[in-house]
Amino acid sequence: MRAKKDLTKTDREAILQQLMAHLVDSKKLIRGALNKIALDFGVNRGTVQRVWKRANVDLDNKLRPCSDISSRKKNSGRNLKHANVADRLRAIPKGRRTTFRSIAAAMGIPRTTLHRYYRRGIFTKYTSSTLNNNFLTLQGCMRETICAQGSNAYKIPHIGKAKLMARGMLPEVLVVDRDVVELGFQQLDESDISAKFEELAVEVSEAMEMCDFSSQLEKLIVNDELEEDPGVELGDLLDLTHLF
Structure with missing residues (x-):
């Protein structure tokens, strides 16, 4: 007998094809067909019979001679015993x-x-330790960014999160001095947010252009013609003169 609980789509289709081959006068199965096919596929006779009933074969219907047997019906299977x-x-x-x-x-x-x-998808498994580590890292970046007055020239202090978690002492939030918080508010008040967005847009645009330049540079094939003409400018060759 089969070790698997359910038949695959290919198994069901193969069983149906064998059943169709054992039809008599295009209406009834020959005697013993169910037992023979069940033995060939290593399943119970009732399994083959259920496939036959689900197919609901009607050879008089030229467009759809049988119903779909590719999958289980919706909401089938064992009902949930425990609610909520x-x-x-x-x-x-x-x-x-x-x-x-x-x-x-x-x-x-x-x-x-x-x-x-x-x-069955009733709930989702996730690693809370990873989320806690990432959240604490982001808090550390924010604190150090404020202390560096918006610069990225800082290093996050190592607090040994793995050891703290193993001891059950990993904090959910980082404690920040009041002076750091006040410094952050002061920097926000003194900053022109619109100007910062414009600077960021310029940086992104330049980075994209440099990415395009790097892509073109990777495609560059150095051949004899380039060696014979040392006066050729790289920007002219790649048509990227607007970057220089």
């Missing part, structure tokens, strides 16, 4: 949402059942 799984999961403290085992224990359901709900 996603809501109950959100109610569990973050500290107990580290593994399937701890979540299942907190919700009072089997771990295998919880994993089945995960596979």
Whole structure:
């Protein structure tokens, strides 16, 4: 017998083709056809019979002689035993949402059942440690940017996030001195936001032009003609004189 629970689309179509080949007078299956095909495909007789019933063969219908058997019907399969799984999961403290085992224990359901709900898309698994690390890094960048008065000439202090997380001491937010916060507000008040956006637009435009220049440079083939004429300007050769 088959080890797999469900037939694939190819299996069902192959079974239907064999059934169609065992029709008598284009209406009925010959005696023993279901048992023979079930044995050939290694499935139960009832499985072959369900494929035949789902196909609903009607050879008098020239446009659609049989129904679709490529997939299961919508909303089929085992019904959910536990209601509001996603809501109950959100109610569990973050500290107990580290593994399937701890979540299942907190919700009072089997771990295998919880994993089945995960596979069905009832909830999504994500790594909270990665999110916490990224969030703390962004906070550190913001703090150092303020202290450097908008410059990127800074280094983020190493706080050992992995060790702190292992000890359960990783903070959710970074503590910032009041002086840093006031300095940030002062810099915002003194800055012309519109001018900053214009500067950023110019930088982006120049970066895109340089990217175009680099792409053209990669395509450049140095040949004998270039060597014979050392006076040829690279900008003229690549038609990028507007960059110089």
